[in-house]
Structures are given as C-alpha cells and as structure tokens.
Amino acid sequence: MPKTDPDWTIIVTVDVVLFALRDKKLHVVLSRRPNEPFAGQWALPGGYVHKQEDADSLAAALRVLRSKTGITPPYLEQLYSFADGARDPRGWSVSLSNFALVDQTVLASAQAAAPGFGFDLVEVNAVPRLSFDHNRIFDVALKRLRDKSSYSTLPCYLLPEQFTFAQVHETYEHVMGVALDKSAFRRKLTEMDVLEECKGQRVGGAHRPAQLFKVKADVANRLRLLERPLA
Amino acid sequence: MPKTDPDWTIIVTVDVVLFALRDKKLHVVLSRRPNEPFAGQWALPGGYVHKQEDADSLAAALRVLRSKTGITPPYLEQLYSFADGARDPRGWSVSLSNFALVDQTVLASAQAAAPGFGFDLVEVNAVPRLSFDHNRIFDVALKRLRDKSSYSTLPCYLLPEQFTFAQVHETYEHVMGVALDKSAFRRKLTEMDVLEECKGQRVGGAHRPAQLFKVKADVANRLRLLERPLA
DNA sequence: TGAATAGTGTCTGTTAGACATTATCCA
DNA sequence: TGGATAATGTCTAACAGACACTATTCA
Numbered sequence: 001m002p003k004t005d006p007d008w009t010i011i012v013t014v015d016v017v018l019f020a021l022r023d024k025k026l027h028v029v030l031s032r033r034p035n036e037p038f039a040g041q042w043a044l045p046g047g048y049v050h051k052q053e054d055a056d057s058l059a060a061a062l063r064v065l066r067s068k069t070g071i072t073p074p075y076l077e078q079l080y081s082f083a084d085g086a087r088d089p090r091g092w093s094v095s096l097s098n099f100a101l102v103d104q105t106v107l108a109s110a111q112a113a114a115p116g117f118g119f120d121l122v123e124v125n126a127v128p129r130l131s132f133d134h135n136r137i138f139d140v141a142l143k144r145l146r147d148k149s150s151y152s153t154l155p156c157y158l159l160p161e162q163f164t165f166a167q168v169h170e171t172y173e174h175v176m177g178v179a180l181d182k183s184a185f186r187r188k189l190t191e192m193d194v195l196e197e198c199k200g201q202r203v204g205g206a207h208r209p210a211q212l213f214k215v216k217a218d219v220a221n222r223l224r225l226l227e228r229p230l231a
Numbered sequence: 232m233p234k235t236d237p238d239w240t241i242i243v244t245v246d247v248v249l250f251a252l253r254d255k256k257l258h259v260v261l262s263r264r265p266n267e268p269f270a271g272q273w274a275l276p277g278g279y280v281h282k283q284e285d286a287d288s289l290a291a292a293l294r295v296l297r298s299k300t301g302i303t304p305p306y307l308e309q310l311y312s313f314a315d316g317a318r319d320p321r322g323w324s325v326s327l328s329n330f331a332l333v334d335q336t337v338l339a340s341a342q343a344a345a346p347g348f349g350f351d352l353v354e355v356n357a358v359p360r361l362s363f364d365h366n367r368i369f370d371v372a373l374k375r376l377r378d379k380s381s382y383s384t385l386p387c388y389l390l391p392e393q394f395t396f397a398q399v400h401e402t403y404e405h406v407m408g409v410a411l412d413k414s415a416f417r418r419k420l421t422e423m424d425v426l427e428e429c430k431g432q433r434v435g436g437a438h439r440p441a442q443l444f445k446v447k448a449d450v451a452n453r454l455r456l457l458e459r460p461l462a
Numbered sequence: 463t464g465a466a467t468a469g470t471g472t473c474t475g476t477t478a479g480a481c482a483t484t485a486t487c488c489a
Numbered sequence: 490t491g492g493a494t495a496a497t498g499t500c501t502a503a504c505a506g507a508c509a510c511t512a513t514t515c516a
Contacts, residue, residue, distance in 0.1 A: 010282060012241045012314075012325060049314070051241060051323035056315030081312040081327055083243075083280070084287030092282035094243060094325060096312055166495080183497075184478055207493040208486035397468075412506055414470075419505085438467040439513035 011093035014061045015046035015134065017141035018073060018100045020107050020121060021158045026174055027121040028138065029102075030130070031068055037089050038131035044138065045069055045119065046095070061098045069119045070110040073100040075157040079141050087133040095132075099141040101157035149175050153194050156215050162198050164210035165189075194219045242324035245292045246277035246365065248372035249304060249331045251338050251352060252389045257405055258352040259369065260333075261361070262299055268320050269362035275369065276300055276350065277326070288327045296331070300350045301341040304331040306388040310372050318364040326363075330372040332388035380406050384425050387446050393429050395441035396420075425450045 018029040030042045045068040054060035058076060066072055076098055083094040111117070122128070127138055149155050155171045156163070165186060173180050189195055195213040202209035249260040264274045276299040285291035289307060297303055307329055314325040342348070353359070358369055380386050386402045387394070396417060404411050420426055426444040433440035 008279070008282075009240060010243045010280060012243065048239070049241060049323075051239075051316060057312065057325075078311060080309060081288065083327055085282060085285075092280075094288075094327070096314055096325070181479055204487065206488040208495045210495060415505055435467075435514065437515040441468055
C-alpha cells in the first residue's frame with residue numbers, strides 16, 4: 001500500500017454496489033470499514049487493485065467482493081469511475097465502481113459458509129451516510145439499475161434460477177418503484193422471448209399452480225456486451 | 232512519469248474518442264504517438280493524469296485533449312474504464328476513457344489557431360489499426376454514441392449552434408447509419424420539445440428558406456446527469 | 463412557371479394500458 | 490363449491506412509419 005506520495009502515484013481501488021432482494025424489497029450490501037480512513041463507518045465493499053493478482057478491473061472487483069463478503073455474484077458490470085483529488089483524504093484516487101446483483105440463494109449460502117463476514121443488507125431507501133463519496137456512487141448505481149431494468153432482464157438476477165411469472169412481475173415493480181400492469185408485462189416478456197418454461201415444473205398452494213420459468217441461456221450474454229463472462 | 236515498477240504502482244491515463252462531422256460523414260480525431268510505446272503510430276488522443284493539475288478525470292481529459300489537439304469540445308462524458316495488466320506494455324494500467332463531440336466551427340477555429348497539431352480526421356468506417364487497445368475503445372464509443380443518439384439530442388453537438396431541421400435530420404441519419412423518415416423525425420423532435428426557433432432567422436438558396444433552430448438551454452443539462460458542466 | 467427544398471397532413475398497422483374473463487388448483 | 494391465484498382475451502387510445510400533399514423562395 002502506498003505510504004509515500006510522489007507526484008505520479010495515484011490510488012486505484014474497486015468498489016461494488018451489490019443489490020439483493022429481502023422481504024421483497026431492494027437492499028444493498030454494506031460493510032464496516034476495518035481501517036482508516038473512516039474506520040468503523042459504513043462503506044460499499046471495496047479495496048485496492050492488486051496488480052499481481054487481478055487480471056483486470058472486473059477480476060479485482062470479484063476478488064475484493066469475495067474477500068469482504070464471501071459472495072460471488074451472478075451478475076457484475078462496470079458502473080462508472082470516480083476519479084478526483086478530493087474523494088479520498090489520502091490523495092488523488094480512482095474508484096473503478098461496479099454494480100452487481102445477487103439472488104437470495106447465493107446470498108444465503110455465502111452467509112451460511114462464513115457467518116463472520118461483517119456485512120449488512122440495508123433497504124435502498126434507508127441507506128446511511130457512507131464513507132468517501134460512496135453515497136454518490138450508490139445513487140448512480142440505483143439509477144442505472146432502474147434505467148436498465150426497463151429494457152432488460154437484469155432484475156431476474158435477483159431471483160433464484162427458476163421463478164414464477166408473479167415473482168418476476170413483483171421484482172420488477174419493486175426494483176422500478178412503480179406498478180406494472182400484469183397482462184401487459186407478461187405480453188412484453190413473452191414477445192421479447194427471453195424466458196423459457198421449465199416443463200412440468202409448477203408450484204402453488206391452495207390455488208392454481210404457477211408455471212416456473214428461467215432466463216434463456218443466450219439472453220444472459222446479450223446483457224453483457226461490454227463485459228467478459230465471469231470466471 | 233513512472234520509471235520504477237513497485238507492486239502498487241498503476242498507470243492512470245485518460246483517452247478521448249472525439250467525433251466530428253466532415254463532408255456530412257462521421258469522423259474521429261486521431262493523432263500520432265510522439266513517444267514509445269507505439270511511437271509514430273495512430274492512437275486516440277490521451278495521456279497521463281497529472282494529479283497536481285487535474286481536479287478530476289473530466290478535467291484531465293479536457294487538458295490532455297487541449298494539449299494534443301487544441302480543441303475544447305462542447306460535449307464530453309465518461310465512456311468506460313479499461314483497466315488490466317495487458318493493455319499497455321509498461322504494466323498494469325487504467326484508461327479513463329471518454330467520448331466527446333465537436334462541431335465544425337470549434338474544430339476549424341482550433342485548427343486555424345494552431346495548425347501545428349498533429350491530428351487527423353478519419354472516417355469512422357476506415358479507422359486504421361491503433362495503439363494499445365484503442366480500437367476496442369473506439370468501438371465501444373461508436374456503439375455508445377449510436378445508442379444514445381436514438382433517445383437524446385447528442386448529435387446536435389456535431390452541428391453549429393444554429394441549424395436547420397434538414398441538417399439535424401441528416402446528421403442523425405449519418406450518426407445512426409440508417410434512414411429516418413423526415414415527417415416522423417420532425418414530429419418526435421417537436422413533441423420532445425428540445426428545440427426552439429431562432430425567430431426570423433432563416434437560410435436558403437433558390438427555394439423556400441428554412442427555419443433555424445437551436446437546442447433549448449435546459450436540454451443540454453438533461454444530457455449530462457452524471458457529469459459536471461464543463462469549465 | 464418550374465425547380466428545389468421546407469414543412470404539414472393523412473392513412474394504417476402496431477402497441478401499451480386498463481380491465482374483464484376464463485382456468486386450475488386445494489380445502 | 491368457494492376461495493385464491495394463474496393465465497388469457499378484448500377494447501381503446503396513442504404512436505410510428507410510409508407517403509402524399511401544400512408552401513415558399515429564386516431564376
């Protein structure tokens with residue numbers, strides 16, 4: 001880690017805004033900073049790029065996220081890079097910021113495997129004051145998630161691999177923060193041809209059982225035009 | 232500039248994909264690299280971030296672009312950050328990449344003021360092999376410009392401040408690479424309420440003169456939600 | 463008056479929202 | 490059979506593409 005501060009040294013970090021659903025509401029993963037600056041305060045999971053270990057910025061983001069939370073999310077993409085002389089008291093710094101989505105299954109298994117990780121899920125409407133410029137990063141991430149959700153299958157990454165139509169519908173509503181007509185929504189997803197039926201798989205209680213769906217194999221890639229597939 | 236290469240030093244540069252119109256076709260500004268690596272070869276205008284001079288990454292991009300081409304573009308936004316250990320032979324590096332738009336007027340005055348700048352305008356369908364991973368950066372920039380043009384007034388930055396409807400129409404067609412119905416296009420721009428008439432200002436030859444328009448003052452800001460206004 | 467470009471009007475097929483209806487399960 | 494949720498159908502108003510038409514200038 002940089003201790004001296006010659007003219008040409010610039011701090012390069014990665015940060016991740018990781019979204020998940022809990023109680024049908026959109027949450028974000030936050031952790032307490034172990035070290036100065038801002039020791040003990042809330043922050044987005046993040047850390048230095050290690051050029052010996054990290055092939056590229058996405059690999060760095062995955063490594064850092066794994067080390068801080070134990071989670072390897074099924075979706076990760078670059079968000080924006082915040083780079084200036086004021087955002088970190090240690091000096092001119094770059095935050096290669098990413099946003100990621102994780103479903104309850106992966107999240108739960110990560111928590112079960114290593115309950116010692118100090119992270120919390122916080123409802124997106126109740127995010128506390130964060131370290132550095134992380135509130136700004138979070139705001140940009142939430143906006144980007146909502147924008148992209150209106151024309152992509154992104155919210156499906158918040159659900160388990162198989163899900164019902166009602167679940168997708170509800171998830172989109174919670175992510176976007178608006179009500180969506182059930183019929184029109186179903187029509188749209190159908191004609192976009194992004195989901196496939198899990199034949200025979202149905203779930204339900206004391207009522208008509210619902211068809212289970214999953215995202216078609218080729219669709220996931222369509223969403224990651226700029227990115228490489230995750231390791 | 233870094234000569235030694237301790238474990239924690241990472242090269243941080245800014246690069247700019249600068250678009251302009253010439254002969255009604257979309258061009259990109261390229262310059263010859265003055266130094267190794269890739270000395271003498273084509274590259275996007277770029278350079279090191281100077282943390283003493285540059286307040287943030289956009290300021291760095293503007294300074295570098297001005298120093299390499301003499302141009303200060305009316306539109307600049309961050310594109311993506313390319314960051315890995317392979318893109319630069321000198322080691323692990325970050326390119327804070329931006330894309331920018333400039334109109335013929337600003338371009339011409341920059342060229343007139345300092346004809347010594349070694350840059351060229353190259354048609355976007357005839358971009359040569361570039362240094363580093365700059366071809367990849369260019370591809371991403373062109374895609375982003377086209378995507379964003381379909382729902383924004385971005386192409387207007389390629390035109391002088393005042394322009395006719397025919398000019399905007401033609402510009403959009405050349406940027407997007409497809410034909411657009413004149414009537415439908417006009418309807419859309421009208422109902423989006425992004426242009427205002429320059430009262431009384433009309434131009435024309437031996438035919439009906441055309442109304443001059445300009446982008447409404449508040450619209451420019453709508454496009455720069457993530458960015459700060461340029462200095 | 464004709465050539466040339468500017469600008470408007472109309473028709474039509476498609477689509478999204480609103481809402482009604484039918485379907486299928488369990489108790 | 491009734492309650493509950495799943496899934497589909499219908500009506501309508503708004504919209505986009507295609508294209509025809511009118512308007513205005515100069516030579």
